[in-house]
Structure formats: structure tokens, C-alpha cells
Amino acid sequence: MHKTFLNQMPTLIKKVFFGGLIFCIALLSQSCKKEVQKKPFSLDEKYYSEKTQLYLPNDLEATLWAESPQFFNPTNMDVDAKGRIWVTEALNYRLFRNDPGKFKHHEEGDRVVILEDKDGDGVAESSKVFVQDKDLTAPLGISVIGDKVIVSSGPSVIIYTDSDGDDKPDNKEVFLTGFGGFDHDHGLHAMMAGPDGKYYFNAGNAGPHIVTDKSGWTLRSGSLYNGGSPHMIDNEPGMVSDDGKMWVGGIAMRINPDGTGLKVLGHNFRNSYELALDSYGNMWQNDNDDDGNKGVRVSWLMEGGNMGYFNTDGSRKWQADRRPGQTTAMAHWHQEDPGVIPFGDNTGSGSPTGITFYESDLLGEKYQGTLFASEAGRNVILAYKPEPTGAGFALNRHNLITSLKEEEVEDAKSRATDADKTKWFRPSDVVVGTDGAIYVADWYDGMVGGHRMIDSTGYGRIYRITPKGKNLPKPTIDLSTTQGQIAALKNPAVNVRNAGFALLAKQGSQAVEEVKAVLKDKNPYHQARAIWLLSNMGSEGIQAVENQLEADNPDLRLTAFRALRQVKTDILPYASKLSSDPSAAVRREVAVAMRDMPMNEVKAILIELASHHDGEDRYYVEALGLAMEGKEEEIYTALNQELGAEPLDWNPGFEDLTWRLHPKQAISGLKDRAMSEQLSDAQRKKAVTALGFINDQKAVNAMQEIAATNIADVKDQALWWLRYRRNNDWNEFAIDIPELKANLSPEIQKEMLTFKSVIESKSSPEAEKIKAAKAMAKDKTGGMMLIGLAEKEGLSDKLKSEISSVIFQNPEQAIRVLAGDYFSNPAESSPLAVADITALKGDATKGKQVYLGKCATCHQIGEEGRNIGPNLSMIGAKLDQNGLLDAITNPSAGVAFGYEMWLITLKDGTVAYGFLQADGPIVVLEGLQNEVYNIQASDIASRKRFGTSIMPKPSDLKMNEADISNLTAYLVGLNSETN
Structure with a gap:
């Protein structure tokens, strides 16, 4: 049909004409290209x-x-x-x-x-x-x-x-x-x-x-x-x-x-x-x-x-x-x-x-x-x-x-x-x-x-x-002949196939017929290998691969397109042809191939691909998202014209595409959907989520409007997004919510900085330094500042000795533990005898009481305890009794990834410490009371990651051998969701 005629057709007629045409082609395609039926997979007893x-x-x-x-x-x-x-x-x-x-x-x-x-x-x-x-x-x-x-x-x-x-x-x-x-x-x-x-x-x-x-x-x-x-x-x-x-x-x-x-x-x-x-x-x-x-x-x-x-x-x-x-x-x-x-x-x-x-x-x-x-x-x-x-x-x-x-x-x-x-x-x-x-x-x-x-x-x-009962002989592979190279190409061993591939590709047109014969092999994986190889064997081979774009098996159509992508500079004719393929996997592959191509070349293909989305296939919408990356605003205008409707009437496919692309021009429509009681909770939530991924002041304003509604579900969601985004992608936008502060307590920090300046001053009398150091050692913030000074070797031996008499009574457990790396603990007790513990028969009931009294301040099991250290609800599925015993008695031997303690010192001398959750323009630490510290990266003077676990040793918690045996017996039983 002539292009000029198509351009002159009214839009509605075009949609009806092409809709019917595509429907007929799809019916024909389905009859010619049936999906390969596979037997259900099950294992013998x-x-x-x-x-x-x-x-x-x-x-x-x-x-x-x-x-x-x-x-x-x-x-x-x-x-x-x-x-x-x-x-x-x-x-x-x-x-x-x-x-x-x-x-x-x-x-x-x-x-x-x-x-x-x-x-x-x-x-x-x-x-x-x-x-x-x-x-x-x-x-x-x-x-x-x-x-x-x-x-x-x-x-x-x-x-x-x-x-x-x-x-x-x-x-x-x-x-x-x-x-x-x-x-x-x-x-x-x-x-x-x-x-x-x-x-x-x-x-x-x-x-x-x-x-x-x-x-x-x-x-x-x-x-x-x-x-x-x-x-x-x-x-x-x-x-x-x-x-x-x-x-x-x-x-x-x-x-x-x-x-x-x-x-x-x-x-x-x-x-x-x-x-x-x-x-x-x-x-x-x-x-x-x-x-x-x-x-x-x-x-x-x-x-x-x-x-x-x-x-x-x-x-x-x-x-x-x-x-x-x-x-x-x-x-x-x-x-x-x-x-x-x-x-x-x-x-x-x-x-x-x-x-x-x-x-x-x-x-x-x-x-x-x-x-x-x-x-x-x-x-x-x-x-x-x-x-x-x-x-x-x-x-x-x-x-x-x-x-x-x-x-x-x-x-x-x-x-x-x-x-x-x-x-x-x-x-x-x-x-x-x-x-x-x-x-x-x-x-x-x-x-x-x-x-x-x-x-x-x-x-x-x-x-x-x-x-069972079958001998699998080792084949002899002769790579000096074409048939031997074909045999290598068909071999079950992955990298052995490459020897046949490389030698056959080197033969080029001389071996095309032999390789084309593999296209008729009963093993579809052999057929696929031949497709890849033929694409590297000159024009005759490429023609054979192009023919596979019509194969009944969608896996082979998909393979042919992938192979042609690697050898042909112009893949748009293939992409256009396959953009309406009955197989979603083939269309997905077309979408992925469009990722870095100019909008003017792929617009029609993208619209055709998008028209097949039903809103239910997450893989498909993500492939469309990749295809439209960097082109979201422009393609959304076209998609809205061809597939869109009034915001409250979006069909599931268009709703899902809008969520995936979340362009700025969709802000108004998303806000309307989020605030509409005509839609379901899930639909409103999807609209709020999409807004949360749009980095624009208008999206922030829309979220604030939603937060002011009386629709409880979206109101709470919007408030969460505002607080959350304030610390990362929306930190440069105006948000009307209370700003979270980085400092633990400005007044205490100020007092501790005064004591710190006394310690660092060369003119301060020794007695004044000792007095200031002991005052800091009793305080959470001051104790962490002292650890920072010790790390930089900023304390004399005399001061370290005086600090040691106090810091191990610090109210913060993490400071007491970390201090052990820098100061001598006068109350350090002898390690417990592991052999004595293993000789005991633990009581799980008593062990739970040990957990509640000693461990629940940091570790959660089910609904009990606090979520500071690793969750122990399934610890019995990870560690056996001896493994648990080692983890309890030697906690720093293997600090769980993500639970390393960080100390951050700001340029004004104040400090924050906790677990690192984010590291960008705003650094986010989660403190030991689950508090969140949001710190401008530009304000940071230094960072220190500790290799020592902040989990105290049993002796620090006044636990004896029986306590540990009982605790281990309790924890080892935590090995399923029902526990």
C-alpha cells in the first residue's frame, strides 16, 4: 500500500484498518507458528x-x-x-x-x-x-x-x-x-x-x-x-x-x-x-x-x-x-x-x-x-x-x-x-x-x-x-575435518562447541551447506547453534538465517534476530517485521534491540510493540522501558495519542507503561489517579509509586497534595515518599516537611567538642585533659569521639590509661565493644571454655529467656526483639550448634556484610555513627536505636569503617557456660517459618 495513501487515511479508519489487518495476520501467524509444546518436567523418585x-x-x-x-x-x-x-x-x-x-x-x-x-x-x-x-x-x-x-x-x-x-x-x-x-x-x-x-x-x-x-x-x-x-x-x-x-x-x-x-x-x-x-x-x-x-x-x-x-x-x-x-x-x-x-x-x-x-x-x-x-x-x-x-x-x-x-x-x-x-x-x-x-x-x-x-x-x-546402567563413552573429536567440526559444534560440552564454531566460521562459504544441514537436526539447540554460525559465514549464510525469521519455533525466530543483530548494521527491517510477532519473547527481543537507536527511526516500531502490552507481563514492560530509555518524554506523547485515554480510563497496559516510564508529562494524570476513589487501592498505589520516581518539583508538589487528602491509604504512602525522597533524589526540591537533622544532639555534641578541644590543646594542663577525657568517656557521643582520636593516634598513653578506667562503663554497648580495640579493659575476663559449653545439654526453653534478656535488644526473632543486628528468625537454618557457638563466643571472626560499624566525623567536629545505608550527595546512617542520620556528603571530614563486630562477647553480658548452651539450643531450633 502506498505510503502517501496511508498518510491521507483518517486516523480512526487507519486504526480500524490496521487493527483488523493485524488481527488477521495474527490468526494466520498463530496457525503457522504454533508454540512448541513441551512435556511437564518432573524427577523420578x-x-x-x-x-x-x-x-x-x-x-x-x-x-x-x-x-x-x-x-x-x-x-x-x-x-x-x-x-x-x-x-x-x-x-x-x-x-x-x-x-x-x-x-x-x-x-x-x-x-x-x-x-x-x-x-x-x-x-x-x-x-x-x-x-x-x-x-x-x-x-x-x-x-x-x-x-x-x-x-x-x-x-x-x-x-x-x-x-x-x-x-x-x-x-x-x-x-x-x-x-x-x-x-x-x-x-x-x-x-x-x-x-x-x-x-x-x-x-x-x-x-x-x-x-x-x-x-x-x-x-x-x-x-x-x-x-x-x-x-x-x-x-x-x-x-x-x-x-x-x-x-x-x-x-x-x-x-x-x-x-x-x-x-x-x-x-x-x-x-x-x-x-x-x-x-x-x-x-x-x-x-x-x-x-x-x-x-x-x-x-x-x-x-x-x-x-x-x-x-x-x-x-x-x-x-x-x-x-x-x-x-x-x-x-x-x-x-x-x-x-x-x-x-x-x-x-x-x-x-x-x-x-x-x-x-x-x-x-x-x-x-x-x-x-x-x-x-x-x-x-x-x-x-x-x-x-x-x-x-x-x-x-x-x-x-x-x-x-x-x-x-x-x-x-x-x-x-x-x-x-x-x-x-x-x-x-x-x-x-x-x-x-x-x-x-x-x-x-x-x-x-x-x-x-x-x-x-x-x-x-x-x-x-x-x-x-543408571548406561555407559556414556567419551567421543573422539577430529577437528581436522568438516564433519569433525560439525560434531564438535553439536557436542554437549559448552566450550568444546566453540572449537567447531571457530573452524567452521573460518571455512566460510565452503562449509555453508554442511552447516545448513544442521538446521534440520531434531535437536532444536543444534539448530540454534547453526543459526549463530551461519550468520558468520557470508551472504549465503545470512540469507539462511533471514529465512529462520519465519521458523515455526519462536525460539529459532528469536535466535535468528539475535544473530542478525550482531552482523548487520541495519536491523530495522527485521525489527519492523517482528514487532507484531505472536511471540511476546520475540517482541521483547525487538524492544531490547531498540534501546540506543534514534527516536525518529524506531517510533513506529515502539508504538507497535507497546500496543501488545496487556499490563500483566512485567518482563515485557521492562523490555519496553529499556527500548524507550532516554526517549521517555517524546515517546510518551506519541503513546498517549495512539493508546491513551483520560487518566481515570487508562487501560491496564497504558497504566503499566506510564508507571514504567514515569515521564514528567504524566504527573497530572498520575495525581488524578492517586486521588480518585473510583479506582482500586492497588491502582492508586501504583500512581503514587510512579510519582515517587519522577525527579521534578511538580511531582513533589503533587505528592504534597496527595498527602493532604482524606484517602487514608494514599495519604500515608505520600507522606512516606516525601520523607524518604527528601534524603535522596528530591533533596534539591522544596518539600514542606520537618527536616531531619544529622546530629544526635546539638547541645551534647557542642559540650563534647569543648572537651575534645581541651584534649587536643598543647597548652592544656594534664589534669584538665584527664578530666575532659573521662567526661567524654562516660558519654555516647564523647566515647565515639575518643575512639576516633585513638584511631588517629591522637591520645597519649597516659590519657588512654585514664580513659580505660571509664569508657568500658559507657552507656552505649557499641562503644564498649569497639573501645576494646584501642584501650585496655581492666575488667577483661578470661574467655569461656568452649569444651565446657559443648559438654552441656542445652535447654531451649531457658535459652529463649536468655535471648529475651541478653540478645533481644539488638536481634529480632519473629515479632520479638529489635531490628538492629541480623534477624535471627531463621538462624537455625544457617548455622548448626557448633557454628552458633562460634558466632556467639567469637563475634568479630565474621562480621555479617552490611553490619560493619561506621564513624563519620563532620567538618565542624561533630560525629555520627551507625550502619551505612546510603552513600551519595546525602550519606545515610542507621543508628543503634534505629534512628536515621542524613548527612550532606560535602560536610564530612572523615569516615572510619570498623572491622570489629559491635556484638559484645558473652563475658561482657555476664553470660556463663550454661547460658550459652541454653541459648544455642534455642537458636538452633529456629529453622522454619513456623518457628
């Missing part, structure tokens, strides 16, 4: 293997394939074309927290070890060291891609090249460097070859990550997170990369094999241990929560997606942003904020580790398309069969392999030190071998998390999982 001490489904069996001393402390694995397993070791694991005098370690650096089953009996009898390097300190990732061995060991990705195949490195190259997280669990993780031939990898939130690729492009990612390691002191939020974007926290990345083209694919994780890709190009990961918050997740990662751990610039923790009524998991991942991707499956508590996607049928047809995720904290390998649901996926969890009975998996311990070693099964990685078997690395320790170990020997093991 489990049995217990005496030989391996594992529980497995009845159709699988396990063998102990390798164990120490063939290797030690395995952190990650990969498989080469010979079917050998490569392992990175971490004997030198966090030696700042694990005494090298007590734990096995390597002075010459950590190692990469090669393991092989040469005789095919299902057990590895060969072990050799490929490399030992002082630059390897507890490396967390390895990939073997051709003759290159890629090791991730913060701050660098190191490539060792074995040119002559003698299993010794001939060259060492620092491929990328500048990542944070040296000797830290939240650092740099494994690379893998994607189906497109590029390398994919990730890093945790232990930044800053300031990394420049070979083309000179620089990534900058950070947050306010500084913790867990003495090496981590300079992370910061709000950094901008060379693409103009602000990437935050943990990040997923892609890079070309030559070191150019570094690109961020997702961000704002806490610490995703590893990235896994399927052959369609879908990215999968798991991510750890803050300890004890039952927020661990297994997720599908949308390209460019914000996964919601911090706020958008990384300056605030989730606790600072938690809204009234939000559950911990929803707040932990900012799930109710526009711009955040759904978290997937919330697995509860745990310590997620390696992850892989199984695409073969060699393990059994039912396992094809299964995501395997290691969960070290809960002693289990989880299995998912992701089900496409709208623009995202549903993830239904199954316990595949575990050392525990099924009903005990939820009660697994991240610390288990009793005689029962079943909870020492700590899967650190899971990979697929060239034979189709699953290989599971077991870190084997009584503890995971907190950068600590219990096992001093470094023992580790690897299990091989195969179909």
Missing part, C-alpha cells in the same frame, strides 16, 4: 547411593570420579576436547581470615589442574598441574577454549596459551584487568564461549571495576559496597562508563576473543557466581542475598537488565529503600521499582555457585533443556526446566542431587561442624562433559560464606552423574 552418600533420581547414578590429593579446594571446572576436566584450586582462600599456619596453602600461588579418565572406567586416574602462579589467588573461573586456558582471578582475566599441546603454558597474557574484588568471593568469575563465538562472563559487586578493553573502551562500575576484605576500600557509586551508562554492582559482560568490544549485558547483581548461556543466547544466573534474608535467586537475565540489588546509581542499600509493607525478598531486589527485572525463583537462604544449561539427550530425553544450578549452602544441585511465559520464563525448582533427605534440603546449613558430614557436600560447580555426563565439583567444607573455611586440609572431590 530418589534413592540413596551408599557408595557416594548422595540422593539421586532413580534414573541417574553417581560415581566418585576424582578426589584429593589429585586436586584441592575446587572452585570452578571446564572440559576440553579430549574430555578432560580442568579445575581451578583455591587453597590460598582468604588467608586474611583463615590462618595460613593452620590451613593447607601454596606459597607459590594457586594452581590449575588437569584430570583425566584415560582407561574409560569412570574414574580419573591421571592428575597433572597445568600452571601454578603467584598471580592466582583463589581464582573463581576457568574456561578451556581451543589452545587457550582462560582463568579469572581478580583483578585480572589471564589467558595461558598452550601452543604445542604439551599441557604447559607457552604464553601468559593479562587479557583484561582492573576488576575489583581481589581475594574476595564477590569478585571476577568465569568466562565462557557463547553460541555467537564471543566470550561471556561476570563479576560480583566487590568493585570498583574499572576495565579498559583492547580498543580503549572503559567500563566503570561500582557501588557503596565496601566489605568482606581488607583489600576492598575504594569502591564508589555513580560511575559512568564510556557508553554513557551508569552500571552498578555486579555485572554481566561480553567481549570479542581479540579483547575488543567489551559490552555490559546486565547489572546490579549482588554476587552472581557464574553466567550460563543456552544456544538460543538466553543468559541464566544465580545470585546470593545478604546473609539471612532468604533472598537467594535463580534468574533469567534480560539483556541490559537492572537486577535490582542497589538503587539505580549504587548509592543506597535495599534497606534504605524498603517501603512499608514490602516483604524482605521484594525489598531486597527492589522488585516493586520501575526499571527492575523480575528476580525469577526465590530459593530462600543459601550460597549459590556454578551453573550450566544441559542441551543434550544423552542423560535422558527429559533432561534436555534443563538448567542445573549448584547450591553450596543447601547441599544440592537444583534443576529447572525453564518454561517461556510471556516475555520471560517460569522457573519451577527441583532438587536433583543432594546429600540430604528431601525434607531436609530446606534446612541445610551454611555452617555445619557436627560429626554428621552429610552437610559438608558443598557443590561449587557443575559442568557437562563431552560424553554428556554431568560433573559436580564438591568444595567439601563445614562452612561456606563469610570468607571462612573449617576444613584445613583442602579436601575436594568430583562426582560423575550418568544415566
Whole structure:
């Protein structure tokens, strides 16, 4: 139809014409492109293997394939074309927290070890060291891609090249460097070859990550997170990369094999241990929560997606942003904020580790398309069969392999030190071998998390999982022939496929026909691999990929579009064609591809994509949000014209888009909806929330109007938003509410500053200094000032001695505890005998009374106690009796992340102390009485983070051995919601 004719059609006729046309096309498309029906996934009943001490489904069996001393402390694995397993070791694991005098370690650096089953009996009898390097300190990732061995060991990705195949490195190259997280669990993780031939990898939130690729492009990612390691002191939020974007926290990345083209694919994780890709190009990961918050997740990662751990610039923790009524998991991942991707499956508590996607049928047809995720904290390998649901996926969890009975998996311990070693099964990685078997690395320790170990020997093991009663022979891969390269491309081992991919791509047009034949393979994942490869094989190959845009299987249409994006400069014809595809996942991918494209080129496509939103698909609206990023105001005008209505008549799709985009021009409409009693509570709340994300004085004014209404639900919400936003995004706007002060008490601070000046004055008599110091030592604020002076060595030995006689009676518990690092406690008692405590039989009933009398001032259990320190409601699901005993008697051995005490001194000499919640233009501390201090960053003179826990030792609380035994008996029973 001629364009001029279309322009002359009346708007209403156009809508009716195109609506009918699209409806007819959709009907035809649905008949031609039916969704692939998949059988429901379920596991066979489990049995217990005496030989391996594992529980497995009845159709699988396990063998102990390798164990120490063939290797030690395995952190990650990969498989080469010979079917050998490569392992990175971490004997030198966090030696700042694990005494090298007590734990096995390597002075010459950590190692990469090669393991092989040469005789095919299902057990590895060969072990050799490929490399030992002082630059390897507890490396967390390895990939073997051709003759290159890629090791991730913060701050660098190191490539060792074995040119002559003698299993010794001939060259060492620092491929990328500048990542944070040296000797830290939240650092740099494994690379893998994607189906497109590029390398994919990730890093945790232990930044800053300031990394420049070979083309000179620089990534900058950070947050306010500084913790867990003495090496981590300079992370910061709000950094901008060379693409103009602000990437935050943990990040997923892609890079070309030559070191150019570094690109961020997702961000704002806490610490995703590893990235896994399927052959369609879908990215999968798991991510750890803050300890004890039952927020661990297994997720599908949308390209460019914000996964919601911090706020958008990384300056605030989730606790600072938690809204009234939000559950911990929803707040932990900012799930109710526009711009955040759904978290997937919330697995509860745990310590997620390696992850892989199984695409073969060699393990059994039912396992094809299964995501395997290691969960070290809960002693289990989880299995998912992701089900496409709208623009995202549903993830239904199954316990595949575990050392525990099924009903005990939820009660697994991240610390288990009793005689029962079943909870020492700590899967650190899971990979697929060239034979189709699953290989599971077991870190084997009584503890995971907190950068600590219990096992001093470094023992580790690897299990091989195969179909019961079926031999899986190791294939011989001949890469010298085209058919051998095709066989490699089809291999179950992820990085082995890349050898076939690279050699076939090098052949180009000469091998196109052979690769096109793979498009007819019965395995859809093989078909997808052929699509990626054909896009790299010249015009004939690209034509074959373009034909796949018409495939019946939406996964293949989606793959074809992804592949064409990487090789074609003009993707708009494809995007326009697919913008009305019947598959929401295909349309989602079109939306993601539009993210950085000019408005004048993509306007019609965006409107078409938006017209399909029903208001129910969170993945889809987030993809639309990414597509419209930076274009919100302009596109909203167009969307309002095409899809909008009067504010109270918005349909669910337009309402959801407005919430996601929250443009300034929607302020009036959002205010009307928030104040309308015709709408439901949920609709009004959504409007208020959208207003809370608009940084404009008019939004502030609208919120103040809402706060003045008589509609109780929105009135309270609006008041909360005004108080909350005053301390961050709206701090520059006029807000008519009482201003929160930073100082604890101006008059007391002033008095303490006078005493401090006496101490610091060289002319003050000694007696006056002592009098002033003792007065300060009795006061909360003065005591913290003295600790600050002691930290800077601003006190004489005489003064320190005099202060010691007073400061340990300070009314503030935290000051009494922290003072122990700087002053001698004259009343210091001998430590309690742990052996005497363990010999006692604790009484849980009496233990609860100990909790109420000694612990509830800081720790909450259910509705009892105060929320200052970590919540203990589920502590029994995390620590066993010995673990609890150690935490109680030695509290500073492992300070929980986020509970480090900070002392902030302002330029006028006043101080504030507490837990850091936000670090931006306004620094937010939460005090020990749950009070909030909002401090202008420009007013700060110095900051001090303490490594000592503010939890007092039992002797400080006048607790004896019986008290601790009883308390431990009570706490260890807190292992389910019903408790």
C-alpha cells in the first residue's frame, strides 16, 4: 500500500484498518507458528547411593570420579576436547581470615589442574598441574577454549596459551584487568564461549571495576559496597562508563576473543557466581542475598537488565529503600521499582555457585533443556526446566542431587561442624562433559560464606552423574575435518562447541551447506547453534538465517534476530517485521534491540510493540522501558495519542507503561489517579509509586497534595515518599516537611567538642585533659569521639590509661565493644571454655529467656526483639550448634556484610555513627536505636569503617557456660517459618 495513501487515511479508519489487518495476520501467524509444546518436567523418585552418600533420581547414578590429593579446594571446572576436566584450586582462600599456619596453602600461588579418565572406567586416574602462579589467588573461573586456558582471578582475566599441546603454558597474557574484588568471593568469575563465538562472563559487586578493553573502551562500575576484605576500600557509586551508562554492582559482560568490544549485558547483581548461556543466547544466573534474608535467586537475565540489588546509581542499600509493607525478598531486589527485572525463583537462604544449561539427550530425553544450578549452602544441585511465559520464563525448582533427605534440603546449613558430614557436600560447580555426563565439583567444607573455611586440609572431590546402567563413552573429536567440526559444534560440552564454531566460521562459504544441514537436526539447540554460525559465514549464510525469521519455533525466530543483530548494521527491517510477532519473547527481543537507536527511526516500531502490552507481563514492560530509555518524554506523547485515554480510563497496559516510564508529562494524570476513589487501592498505589520516581518539583508538589487528602491509604504512602525522597533524589526540591537533622544532639555534641578541644590543646594542663577525657568517656557521643582520636593516634598513653578506667562503663554497648580495640579493659575476663559449653545439654526453653534478656535488644526473632543486628528468625537454618557457638563466643571472626560499624566525623567536629545505608550527595546512617542520620556528603571530614563486630562477647553480658548452651539450643531450633 502506498505510503502517501496511508498518510491521507483518517486516523480512526487507519486504526480500524490496521487493527483488523493485524488481527488477521495474527490468526494466520498463530496457525503457522504454533508454540512448541513441551512435556511437564518432573524427577523420578530418589534413592540413596551408599557408595557416594548422595540422593539421586532413580534414573541417574553417581560415581566418585576424582578426589584429593589429585586436586584441592575446587572452585570452578571446564572440559576440553579430549574430555578432560580442568579445575581451578583455591587453597590460598582468604588467608586474611583463615590462618595460613593452620590451613593447607601454596606459597607459590594457586594452581590449575588437569584430570583425566584415560582407561574409560569412570574414574580419573591421571592428575597433572597445568600452571601454578603467584598471580592466582583463589581464582573463581576457568574456561578451556581451543589452545587457550582462560582463568579469572581478580583483578585480572589471564589467558595461558598452550601452543604445542604439551599441557604447559607457552604464553601468559593479562587479557583484561582492573576488576575489583581481589581475594574476595564477590569478585571476577568465569568466562565462557557463547553460541555467537564471543566470550561471556561476570563479576560480583566487590568493585570498583574499572576495565579498559583492547580498543580503549572503559567500563566503570561500582557501588557503596565496601566489605568482606581488607583489600576492598575504594569502591564508589555513580560511575559512568564510556557508553554513557551508569552500571552498578555486579555485572554481566561480553567481549570479542581479540579483547575488543567489551559490552555490559546486565547489572546490579549482588554476587552472581557464574553466567550460563543456552544456544538460543538466553543468559541464566544465580545470585546470593545478604546473609539471612532468604533472598537467594535463580534468574533469567534480560539483556541490559537492572537486577535490582542497589538503587539505580549504587548509592543506597535495599534497606534504605524498603517501603512499608514490602516483604524482605521484594525489598531486597527492589522488585516493586520501575526499571527492575523480575528476580525469577526465590530459593530462600543459601550460597549459590556454578551453573550450566544441559542441551543434550544423552542423560535422558527429559533432561534436555534443563538448567542445573549448584547450591553450596543447601547441599544440592537444583534443576529447572525453564518454561517461556510471556516475555520471560517460569522457573519451577527441583532438587536433583543432594546429600540430604528431601525434607531436609530446606534446612541445610551454611555452617555445619557436627560429626554428621552429610552437610559438608558443598557443590561449587557443575559442568557437562563431552560424553554428556554431568560433573559436580564438591568444595567439601563445614562452612561456606563469610570468607571462612573449617576444613584445613583442602579436601575436594568430583562426582560423575550418568544415566543408571548406561555407559556414556567419551567421543573422539577430529577437528581436522568438516564433519569433525560439525560434531564438535553439536557436542554437549559448552566450550568444546566453540572449537567447531571457530573452524567452521573460518571455512566460510565452503562449509555453508554442511552447516545448513544442521538446521534440520531434531535437536532444536543444534539448530540454534547453526543459526549463530551461519550468520558468520557470508551472504549465503545470512540469507539462511533471514529465512529462520519465519521458523515455526519462536525460539529459532528469536535466535535468528539475535544473530542478525550482531552482523548487520541495519536491523530495522527485521525489527519492523517482528514487532507484531505472536511471540511476546520475540517482541521483547525487538524492544531490547531498540534501546540506543534514534527516536525518529524506531517510533513506529515502539508504538507497535507497546500496543501488545496487556499490563500483566512485567518482563515485557521492562523490555519496553529499556527500548524507550532516554526517549521517555517524546515517546510518551506519541503513546498517549495512539493508546491513551483520560487518566481515570487508562487501560491496564497504558497504566503499566506510564508507571514504567514515569515521564514528567504524566504527573497530572498520575495525581488524578492517586486521588480518585473510583479506582482500586492497588491502582492508586501504583500512581503514587510512579510519582515517587519522577525527579521534578511538580511531582513533589503533587505528592504534597496527595498527602493532604482524606484517602487514608494514599495519604500515608505520600507522606512516606516525601520523607524518604527528601534524603535522596528530591533533596534539591522544596518539600514542606520537618527536616531531619544529622546530629544526635546539638547541645551534647557542642559540650563534647569543648572537651575534645581541651584534649587536643598543647597548652592544656594534664589534669584538665584527664578530666575532659573521662567526661567524654562516660558519654555516647564523647566515647565515639575518643575512639576516633585513638584511631588517629591522637591520645597519649597516659590519657588512654585514664580513659580505660571509664569508657568500658559507657552507656552505649557499641562503644564498649569497639573501645576494646584501642584501650585496655581492666575488667577483661578470661574467655569461656568452649569444651565446657559443648559438654552441656542445652535447654531451649531457658535459652529463649536468655535471648529475651541478653540478645533481644539488638536481634529480632519473629515479632520479638529489635531490628538492629541480623534477624535471627531463621538462624537455625544457617548455622548448626557448633557454628552458633562460634558466632556467639567469637563475634568479630565474621562480621555479617552490611553490619560493619561506621564513624563519620563532620567538618565542624561533630560525629555520627551507625550502619551505612546510603552513600551519595546525602550519606545515610542507621543508628543503634534505629534512628536515621542524613548527612550532606560535602560536610564530612572523615569516615572510619570498623572491622570489629559491635556484638559484645558473652563475658561482657555476664553470660556463663550454661547460658550459652541454653541459648544455642534455642537458636538452633529456629529453622522454619513456623518457628
